[in-house]
Amino acid sequence: MPIFTCATSDGGTLVFDRQGTGSPLLLLHGFGQDRMLWHNAGWVERLAAHFTVITVDLRGAGASFMPTE
Secondary structure (H helix, E strand, O other): OOEEEEEOOOOOEEEEEEEEOOOEEEEEOOOOOOOHHHHHOOHHHHHOOOOEEEEEEOOOOOOOOOOOO
């Protein structure tokens, strides 16, 4: 699974991955979780047959930038 990063306007980074083909489907995790929630539960594998599934570590979660202020 290739992992990507994108820069935020305050110099941080957000981490995401993308799998599958088709229309994009963005999966967002809840508080205290990270993007691996969707992988571990098997959702990415099942949905990637029909969609381009994008999972992202929101700011301060998983491998994404944690603001200090």
